Amino acid sequence: MTAEATDEWLGWRAAAEAALYGPDGFYRRPEGPAGHFRTSVHASPLFAGAVARLLCRVDEALGRPASLGFVDMGAGRGELVTRVLAALPAEVAARTRAYAVEIADRPETLDHRIEWLPEPPQRLQGLLFANEWLDNVPVDVAEVDPTGVPRLVLVRRDGTERLGEPVAGAEAEWLARWWPPGRAEGARASEGARAVEDAPGVEDAPGVEDAPGVEGLRAEIGLPRDEAWSGAVATLDRGLAVAVDYAHTAHARPPFGTLTGFREGRETAPVPDGSCDITAHVALDACATACALPGARLLSQRDALRALGITGARPPLELASTRPAEYVRALASAGEAAELTAKGGLGDFGWLVQPVGIPDVLAD
Numbered sequence: 231m232t233a234e235a236t237d238e239w240l241g242w243r244a245a246a247e248a249a250l251y252g253p254d255g256f257y258r259r260p261e262g263p264a265g266h267f268r269t270s271v272h273a274s275p276l277f278a279g280a281v282a283r284l285l286c287r288v289d290e291a292l293g294r295p296a297s298l299g300f301v302d303m304g305a306g307r308g309e310l311v312t313r314v315l316a317a318l319p320a321e322v323a324a325r326t327r328a329y330a331v332e333i334a335d336r337p338e339t340l341d342h343r344i345e346w347l348p349e350p351p352q353r354l355q356g357l358l359f360a361n362e363w364l365d366n367v368p369v370d371v372a373e374v375d376p377t378g379v380p381r382l383v384l385v386r387r388d389g390t391e392r393l394g395e396p397v398a399g400a401e402a403e404w405l406a407r408w409w410p411p412g413r414a415e416g417a418r419a420s421e422g423a424r425a426v427e428d429a430p431g432v433e434d435a436p437g438v439e440d441a442p443g444v445e446g447l448r449a450e451i452g453l454p455r456d457e458a459w460s461g462a463v464a465t466l467d468r469g470l471a472v473a474v475d476y477a478h479t480a481h482a483r484p485p486f487g488t489l490t491g492f493r494e495g496r497e498t499a500p501v502p503d504g505s506c507d508i509t510a511h512v513a514l515d516a517c518a519t520a521c522a523l524p525g526a527r528l529l530s531q532r533d534a535l536r537a538l539g540i541t542g543a544r545p546p547l548e549l550a551s552t553r554p555a556e557y558v559r560a561l562a563s564a565g566e567a568a569e570l571t572a573k574g575g576l577g578d579f580g581w582l583v584q585p586v587g588i589p590d591v592l593a594d
């Protein structure tokens with residue numbers, strides 16, 4: 231960024247794009263995402279184990295192909311794909327082609343079996359898994375002005391904001407359909423991530439509503455995420471695509487949006503200067519519909535991991551006296567499972583599951 235760019239007013243999408251992925255962007259820093267926040271991947275190896283089991287189910291549904299694809303979309307430093315390979319049965323691992331899709335550079339020490347790509351491979355047969363990718367696809371922010379009109383929020387590199395032009399075109403259509411700022415439900419909405427579990431099916435998404443906007447309410451325009459997700463799903467020939475993220479659905483959007491920053495483990499103001507992550511929860515119901523494919527399903531991480539064998543149940547107490555070492559290991563594992571499935575935490579994350587030409591292998 232040049233010195234003049236300091237005073238430039240940009241929409242949040244352009245500002246965050248430069249701040250996260252520009253030449254000196256936040257995601258190009260050597261420490262990687264794990265230097266600033268913990269995702270489910272870092273919380274416990276149980277998560278990668280569950281993804282490996284899901285890949286095995288996809289493998290079965292595909293008839294055990296000679297080449298089984300696994301794509302870690304928005305791979306960070308390749309932590310998930312590395313752990314998934316390690317957790318697979320040897321016979322499946324031997325047939326697996328593993329890809330990490332990432333904007334940042336390949337880590338030097340990464341397992342040589344993993345291909346590092348800027349885009350997902352085409353015509354994949356297998357599983358494409360995107361953990362906390364979509365929340366980092368930058369979006370524009372709209373705010374309702376005193377006359378009830380949603381306008382683009384403009385921001386400078388120091389984080390100062392002002393309102394710009396009225397939202398128009400495809401972005402206005404997206405807002406009207408998915409997140410009209412000021413709709414009564416939106417104004418009453420509580421924490422968005424919680425909503426996924428109670429959400430109606432994705433087919434129940436609302437139509438256009440013409441409610442007047444309420445001054446100061448905000449919405450994040452998820453169109454770039456819809457496009458990113460449908461583009462990623464379109465690379466699958468057959469298999470399953472899964473997006474896991476902080477999410478909300480149409481019946482409970484957060485009234486002031488969720489745009490925020492993270493730096494060194496702490497939530498912070500979202501300042502688009504490359505010093506912090508800039509993230510906003512994902513309208514996963516809109517992403518689901520954008521693909522125009524049958525079978526899309528939203529569920530909570532708690533339910534998804536339960537379907538993959540992670541419950542968080544404590545080991546039986548008698549194990550403590552009969553096999554104490556095993557008991558301690560099982561207790562630690564139960565603690566990690568509890569974190570991955572916790573209410574008010576990672577368990578509330580949304581899983582968007584999109585089968586392509588195979589059954590929904592996550593269904594009970």
Ligand SMILES: C[S@@+](CC[C@H](N)C(=O)[O-])C[C@H]1O[C@@H](n2cnc3c(N)ncnc32)[C@H](O)[C@@H]1O
Pocket residue numbers: 257263269270271272303304305306307309310331332333334348360361362363366367
């Ligand atoms: C929050 S991190 C998640 C990392 C990892 N999936 C995890 O769960 O620990 C988001 C990652 O997505 C990457 N990313 C964002 N947009 C991308 C794109 N269009 N293509 C590839 N990677 C992308 C970022 O560089 C960043 O490493």
